[in-house]
Amino acid sequence: xxxxxxxxxxxxxxxxxxxxxxxxxSYPGVRALDGVDLEVAAGEVVALVGENGAGKSTLMKVLGGxxxxxxxxxxxxxxxxxxxxxxxxRAAGIxxxxxxxxxxxxxxxxxxxxxxxxxTRHGFLAPAVERRRTVDLxxxxxxxxxxxxxxxxxxxxxxxLVEIARAISTDARVLxxxxxxxxxxxxxxxxxxxxxxxxxxxxxxxxxxxxxxEEIAAVCDRVVVLxxxxxxxxxxxxxxxxxALIALMVGRDLVDEYPARDVVPGPVRxxxxxxxxxxxxxxxxxTVRRGEILALAGLVGAGRxxxxxxxxxxxxxxxxxxxxxxxxxxxxxxxxxxxxxxALLTEDRKAEGLVLSHPVRxxxxxxxxxxLSRAGFIDRFRERALVDxxxxxxxxxxxxxxxxxxxxxxGNQQKVVLAKWLARSSDVLLFDEPTRGIDVGAxxxxxxxxxxxxxxGKAIVMASSDLPEVLGMADRILVMHDGRVTxxxxxxxxxxxxxxxxxxxx
Amino acid sequence: xxxxxxxxLADYRMVPVLVVLVGALSILTIADQAxxxxxxxxxxxxxxxxxxxxxQRILVVVRSQPEEQAFAKALARELSPGNEDRVEVVRGxxxxxxxxxxxxxxxxxxxxxxxxxxxxxGWLVLADxxxxxxxLGSPRVFVPTARRWPNFLRGDNLVNVANxxxxxxxxxxxxxxxIITGGxxxxxxxxxxxxxxxxxRLIRDHLGGVDASAGGMVLACAAAIVACGLVGWGxxxxxxxxxxxxxxxxxATMLVAGGLASILSGGESIHQVPESFVRLGRGADVAGIPNxxxxxxxxxxxxHVVLSRTRLGRHxxxxxxxxxxxxxxxxxxxxxxxxxxxxxxxLAGLGGVVLASQLRSGSPTYGAMYELYVxxxxxxGGTSLGGGEGRVIGTLVGALVIAVIxxxxxxxxxxxxxxxxxxxxxxxxxxxLDRLRRR
Numbered sequence: 030x031x032x033x034x035x036x037x038x039x040x041x042x043x044x045x046x047x048x049x050x051x052x053x054x055s056y057p058g059v060r061a062l063d064g065v066d067l068e069v070a071a072g073e074v075v076a077l078v079g080e081n082g083a084g085k086s087t088l089m090k091v092l093g094g095x096x097x098x099x100x101x102x103x104x105x106x107x108x109x110x111x112x113x114x115x116x117x118x119r120a121a122g123i124x125x126x127x128x129x130x131x132x133x134x135x136x137x138x139x140x141x142x143x144x145x146x147x148x149t150r151h152g153f154l155a156p157a158v159e160r161r162r163t164v165d166l167x168x169x170x171x172x173x174x175x176x177x178x179x180x181x182x183x184x185x186x187x188x189x190l191v192e193i194a195r196a197i198s199t200d201a202r203v204l205x206x207x208x209x210x211x212x213x214x215x216x217x218x219x220x221x222x223x224x225x226x227x228x229x230x231x232x233x234x235x236x237x238x239x240x241x242x243e244e245i246a247a248v249c250d251r252v253v254v255l256x257x258x259x260x261x262x263x264x265x266x267x268x269x270x271x272x273a274l275i276a277l278m279v280g281r282d283l284v285d286e287y288p289a290r291d292v293v294p295g296p297v298r299x300x301x302x303x304x305x306x307x308x309x310x311x312x313x314x315x316t317v318r319r320g321e322i323l324a325l326a327g328l329v330g331a332g333r334x335x336x337x338x339x340x341x342x343x344x345x346x347x348x349x350x351x352x353x354x355x356x357x358x359x360x361x362x363x364x365x366x367x368x369x370x371x372a373l374l375t376e377d378r379k380a381e382g383l384v385l386s387h388p389v390r391x392x393x394x395x396x397x398x399x400x401l402s403r404a405g406f407i408d409r410f411r412e413r414a415l416v417d418x419x420x421x422x423x424x425x426x427x428x429x430x431x432x433x434x435x436x437x438x439x440g441n442q443q444k445v446v447l448a449k450w451l452a453r454s455s456d457v458l459l460f461d462e463p464t465r466g467i468d469v470g471a472x473x474x475x476x477x478x479x480x481x482x483x484x485x486g487k488a489i490v491m492a493s494s495d496l497p498e499v500l501g502m503a504d505r506i507l508v509m510h511d512g513r514v515t516x517x518x519x520x521x522x523x524x525x526x527x528x529x530x531x532x533x534x535x
Numbered sequence: 536x537x538x539x540x541x542x543x544l545a546d547y548r549m550v551p552v553l554v555v556l557v558g559a560l561s562i563l564t565i566a567d568q569a570x571x572x573x574x575x576x577x578x579x580x581x582x583x584x585x586x587x588x589x590x591q592r593i594l595v596v597v598r599s600q601p602e603e604q605a606f607a608k609a610l611a612r613e614l615s616p617g618n619e620d621r622v623e624v625v626r627g628x629x630x631x632x633x634x635x636x637x638x639x640x641x642x643x644x645x646x647x648x649x650x651x652x653x654x655x656x657g658w659l660v661l662a663d664x665x666x667x668x669x670x671l672g673s674p675r676v677f678v679p680t681a682r683r684w685p686n687f688l689r690g691d692n693l694v695n696v697a698n699x700x701x702x703x704x705x706x707x708x709x710x711x712x713x714i715i716t717g718g719x720x721x722x723x724x725x726x727x728x729x730x731x732x733x734x735x736r737l738i739r740d741h742l743g744g745v746d747a748s749a750g751g752m753v754l755a756c757a758a759a760i761v762a763c764g765l766v767g768w769g770x771x772x773x774x775x776x777x778x779x780x781x782x783x784x785x786x787a788t789m790l791v792a793g794g795l796a797s798i799l800s801g802g803e804s805i806h807q808v809p810e811s812f813v814r815l816g817r818g819a820d821v822a823g824i825p826n827x828x829x830x831x832x833x834x835x836x837x838x839h840v841v842l843s844r845t846r847l848g849r850h851x852x853x854x855x856x857x858x859x860x861x862x863x864x865x866x867x868x869x870x871x872x873x874x875x876x877x878x879x880x881x882l883a884g885l886g887g888v889v890l891a892s893q894l895r896s897g898s899p900t901y902g903a904m905y906e907l908y909v910x911x912x913x914x915x916g917g918t919s920l921g922g923g924e925g926r927v928i929g930t931l932v933g934a935l936v937i938a939v940i941x942x943x944x945x946x947x948x949x950x951x952x953x954x955x956x957x958x959x960x961x962x963x964x965x966x967x968l969d970r971l972r973r974r
Contacts, residue, residue: 367865384856
């Protein structure tokens with residue numbers, strides 16, 4: 030593909046391909062966007078950063094034709110545009126890849142890519158054409174995807190490739206990627222970045238939304254920072270240091286992202302031996318002491334999540350024993366694990382951690398109902414007292430305990446999940462990706478809470494694909510690869526990401 | 536409006552709809568109510584007495600309908616003291632009345648007053664008296680005073696509405712629990728039929744038929760209800776153990792239970808039950824409230840408490856809201872789902888027993904299509920088919936909306952085919968309205 034074939038490159042080279050100027054959008058009670066400017070040139074990768082609620086999503090909804098702005102103008106290749114639907118925006122060459130992938134799991138890659146624009150021959154579908162064009166598109170991304178397998182069975186990174194292929198199949202001139210690496214391993218993220226560079230060189234304008242500042246430094250040309258619906262700064266990637274960027278985003282200087290902790294680990298609290306489940310977890314053993322934070326590191330598919338789920342009894346294990354405080358416990362179901370004082374904070378809070386449509390109060394009370402009820406009847410006063418106590422203790426910002434969990438920010442949702450387990454006085458806390466989808470300011474609060482909990486004698490196991498987080502938080506690091514433990518590192522200031530990566534790809 | 540008002544409105548969106556419907560039906564069915572009861576007769580007699588001397592000569596003219604005959608009798612009794620032989624009653628049509636007037640005229644003397652019902656008062660023959668029978672003079676025609684009152688709001692009609700909906704309302708309690716867990720139960724109509732057949736057949740074959748004792752009937756009904764509960768348990772077990780969609784499993788249960796009911800009854804109705812079998816469905820033992828209505832109300836109160844105040848209730852909502860999150864929070868998901876289907880089975884069984892009692896028989900055709908009305912009641916009541924939300928009192932309101940519409944159309948004389956169309960459109964409108972308000 031040559032640059033000349035990109036429609037964006039035919040435009041006046043002086044004008045940016047996309048120029049959004051003075052965009053205003055208000056919702057009842059909130060001014061989500063208050064005169065935001067965003068310009069992207071053809072062949073440029075612009076990082077759009079900001080805390081949750083800064084207005085990034087709304088701005089992208091305006092760009093994608095999902096919502097109409099109250100004021101402001103959009104120019105594409107110098108022409109003023111105003112689309113009334115996502116369909117019009119797509120037709121104009123705007124492609125948005127959302128954080129939650131939007132593939133139909135039962136359809137194959139070609140079927141997904143050409144969904145709604147199926148090539149036909151004499152009125153009938155032409156699957157062979159779809160397949161051939163899919164292979165071409167994916168090959169352009171330097172990858173390969175089996176065109177016969179339903180997308181639900183592809184890995185997350187392959188699904189992401191399919192999404193990108195779909196975007197470029199419509200000759201997208203502006204590609205928006207919202208947290209594209211949220212569920213990718215380092216190696217997969219690196220490959221995605223290669224794809225982005227490839228798209229850039231072919232003249233596509235890319236808007237890259239991410240919380241991961243390392244990635245932004247690696248792949249983006251320029252940064253635009255939003256806060257409270259306004260532009261607060263930006264510039265070429267090289268000109269802004271990590272700390273300066275964070276300070277811009279949160280509006281204050283974060284002293285250090287990972288708060289210091291001074292704990293001498295006590296006796297062994299949790300011991301797991303010989304855990305095994307198919308190819309996902311093969312003979313994994315580890316111990317965690319009171320007051321200790323153990324990190325499970327590794328690439329996606331290394332078996333971190335699966336290991337935590339086995340300890341919690343969420344999946345059936347084929348072998349292995351679990352001891353809590355030196356006593357063997359039988360864990361056949363989450364109920365058993367909860368009774369033994371083990372708690373799991375799942376990676377996907379929305380799908381597994383919370384009943385989103387239900388009040389925060391009910392979510393916190395759910396595992397604690399036995400203690401809150403007499404003869405099956407829930408004591409509402411004790412329920413409310415318990416919820417108030419832990420919501421305060423964990424500094425959950427709540428208008429009222431009866432607001433639906435769905436209305437909270439990611440950080441507050443994680444606190445609610447934590448509250449329900451602390452109310453249960455769980456002693457072993459299994460955190461799976463504790464800060465996924467949580468913005469920088471709120472992350473630090475979660476880290477502080479984890480440290481406080483460890484200091485109070487709880488044992489914490491944290492599975493994380495965020496290497497800085499692993500190095501910043503853990504006392505010990507257990508690195509996994511392909512279902513096995515490939516090494517253990519006692520964490521310290523001189524441990525480098527490379528040491529962990531070396532074991533993770535072993 | 537205070538926060539409580541807002542919450543009530545949010546939880547029970549259909550209440551205003553019900554109020555509007557009742558209002559509309561009341562206005563549409565307003566009619567002259569001339570009740571021909573004893574009190575009316577007393578009032579009319581008093582009016583006639585006050586209008587003339589004590590020894591008036593009075594002719595009471597009524598049609599031969601039992602209601603009017605009774606009225607005439609009561610009126611004659613009220614007018615008689617003091618002038619027994621001066622009150623004459625005519626029953627029949629205008630011709631009969633003319634004959635009687637002729638006889639009176641022939642006998643001589645004046646006629647002082649004519650007491651008529653609203654119908655007979657319109658007869659020309661009465662208006663013609665001064666011209667046709669001049670010897671009788673010109674008697675005044677008295678009619679019981681009419682009261683304007685909606686037919687819909689008449690006490691007997693309201694009881695009727697409540698009785699008609701009791702069975703569906705009872706079954707809808709179990710359906711609400713099932714739908715809150717995110718499931719559906721298509722078998723309730725067939726289970727009601729099965730229950731009616733099992734109960735009546737036990738009475739006929741094993742408990743003495745028409746001579747069965749009260750204890751025997753209770754036993755038979757309890758057995759039928761428990762049997763339906765067991766079927767519900769089986770349904771729930773298949774759903775939870777094999778992870779099969781409830782739609783399919785309960786569809787199978789619906790066919791099996793329906794077939795079983797036909798086999799057990801030999802495909803016919805079973806009538807050999809005592810007269811007193813109707814006590815549950817048609818009796819009114821407490822303060823004139825029909826037993827079926829009282830039972831329904833008690834069940835709704837109990838269900839509301841279970842759903843809003845107990846662990847089981849909270850677990851039902853949690854499982855429907857997010858089954859995986861509930862499981863990971865230690866909720867015994869399978870047990871909770873099974874409990875919902877057991878409840879649905881038991882309540883379908885109870886509904887069948889009430890139906891059998893109302894109709895004094897059991898039959899495999901009872902309860903046909905009830906599952907659809909039951910689901911409609913739940914959905915109109917604001918419970919989402921997606922699970923995790925809903926209020927059982929909303930279901931009661933939903934059932935009432937359906938009953939009121941059906942009853943109103945009956946009163947308005949709309950034929951049953953049209954009724955179906957209207958009911959379908961109203962269910963659709965109710966759900967669309969709910970959708971719009973949620974936005």
